[in-house]
Amino acid sequence: MEIIRIIGIGLIALIIIIVLKQYKPEFAIYISLLTGALILLLLTDQLTGIVNLIQSIAGKANINSQFLSLLIKITGIAFLSEFAVSICKDSGEGAIASKIELGSKIIIISMSIPIISSLLEIILQILP
Amino acid sequence: MRKNMDINLLFRIAAIGILVAVLHQVLVRAGREDQAMMTTLAGLIIVLTMVIREISDLFDTVRTIFNL
Numbered sequence: 655m656e657i658i659r660i661i662g663i664g665l666i667a668l669i670i671i672i673v674l675k676q677y678k679p680e681f682a683i684y685i686s687l688l689t690g691a692l693i694l695l696l697l698t699d700q701l702t703g704i705v706n707l708i709q710s711i712a713g714k715a716n717i718n719s720q721f722l723s724l725l726i727k728i729t730g731i732a733f734l735s736e737f738a739v740s741i742c743k744d745s746g747e748g749a750i751a752s753k754i755e756l757g758s759k760i761i762i763i764s765m766s767i768p769i770i771s772s773l774l775e776i777i778l779q780i781l782p
Numbered sequence: 783m784r785k786n787m788d789i790n791l792l793f794r795i796a797a798i799g800i801l802v803a804v805l806h807q808v809l810v811r812a813g814r815e816d817q818a819m820m821t822t823l824a825g826l827i828i829v830l831t832m833v834i835r836e837i838s839d840l841f842d843t844v845r846t847i848f849n850l
Contacts (some may be wrong), residue, residue, distance in 0.1 A: 662789075663788060663792070664787065666789065666792060667792055670793075670795075670796040672791060673796070673800075674796060674799045674800070674803075675798065676788045676801035677799070677800065678799050678802060678803045678822070679828075680805075680826055681795065681796075681798075681799035681802075681825075681829065684795055684799075684829050684830070684833050685792065685795055685796065685799075687833055687837065688791060688792065688793065688795060688832075688836055690840075691833075691836045691837050691840040692788040692791070692792075692836065694840055694844070695788070695836075695839065695840050695843060696788075698844070698847060700845045701847050702847050705847055705848065726848050726849070727848055727849070727850055729848060730844060730845075730847065730848025731848075731850070733844065733848070734841070734844055782831050
């Protein structure tokens with residue numbers, strides 16, 4: 655049922671954008687931004703379900719919860735930056751899109767430093 | 783509440799856009815280019831506030847989901 659609403663919003667926005675593009679192109683960007691936000695808002699309850707499922711499974715398999723919360727954070731960053739990058743690319747601003755992408759990559763790498771360091775320690779312990 | 787709110791938002795922004803476009807043409811025909819610019823800017827700012835409220839709502843929910 656949810657997918658029907660998502661497709662509906664997307665198509666309606668598409669039609670509105672085509673109509674508005676001839677008169678006022680600025681509003682076309684507003685409509686695409688708003689549609690992206692609305693569709694992502696529709697998906698939030700599925701997203702919470704997935705995140706809770708992952709956390710419960712990790713809890714049972716007693717994976718280190720600190721790494722898991724880091725992984726979930728990184729997924730969130732990627733989720734948001736992809737939203738902004740695709741909208742910037744759509745409106746023709748490839749440079750801004752690549753800057754946002756670069757920023758999100760650097761933030762993700764800087765957040766995953768503890769994982770990398772603990773991985774190296776484990777490897778060093780294994781080596782004779 | 784979430785169900786029909788988002789479609790209305792889209793139609794409201796489309797209506798404002800078309801209204802601003804028509805007003806712009808009318809004012810330009812009447813020879814008042816500066817007022818035409820004003821109405822366009824006003825329409826843009828109104829729609830900007832609506833879009834920003836929705837975007838901040840999205841960012842808050844995503845932040846709570848991924849506990850960023």
